[in-house]
Amino acid sequence: MSAESPAPTEEKKQEKSPTPVFGSSSTFGTATGFAGFSPEAAASKAPAEDGGADQQHEEEECQATFKPVVELDEVETTTGEEMETQLLEMKCKLYRYDPDASEWKERGVGHVRLLENKDNKKIRLLMRQEKTLKIRANHIVMPGTRLEEHSGSDKTWVYTTVDFAEEEMKSEMFAIRFGSVEKAQEFKTEFEKAMEVNAKLIAEDAAAAPTDEAAEEKEKLAAEVEAKAKVEDGAAA
Secondary structure, three states: OOOOOOOOOOOOOOOOOOOOOOEEEEEEHHOOOHHHHHHHHHHHHOOOOOOOHHOOOOOOOOOOOOOOOOOOOOOOOOOOOHHHEEEEEEEEEEEEEEEEEEEEEEEEEEEEEEEEEEOOOEEEEEEEEEOOOOEEEEEEOOOOOOOOEEEEEEEEEEEEEEEOOOOOOOEEEEEEEEEOHHHHHHHHHHHHHHHHHHHHHHHHHHOOOOOOHHHHEEEEEEEHHHHHHHHHHHHOO
């Protein structure tokens, strides 16, 4: 009878740790990895309580005073608008026509205003770009200026004028667009009122100023009076 073979021994199951997704577990397992950002780690770095070597000493208040090396005088800047009364202000987008490129180019977005001079009462249009406040349109509201709709748009007016925005007289064609039809119509109404006011003032200036012919006549008369006076002085001598 053959000897019984020994009963098979149970194999001990070895617990294997799962393989980390990103490789060796030592990559993120140390305190220098993401473990350093755990709540426990954050709590361990909390400031020490008052007392002991970690006590924070209050900073002494500095009593020193410093004077600027160069003292600058305050300079009051003026724009010329201080002597004007604002009649209208609206937000708009302004375009100018470039004849060389045969296209409209955006001039800027900002507020257009109608300003009345407090002395001579004449009205000009001024438009500054928002934020930079750079002047984008600056001209007298000339009598006879025609506001026309741009390509059928009832929110945009096109007109031609002599502009001084770049500190030199220049003929420009502008297209000025508003956010609504109501705003565009209000601008047109006030612009046309300004034209009427300026037309009357310009006519009064022209009537008050002597014409070239009248000035020549006045000079001729003065010369005759002076010549007559010299003759009388000579006769008296």
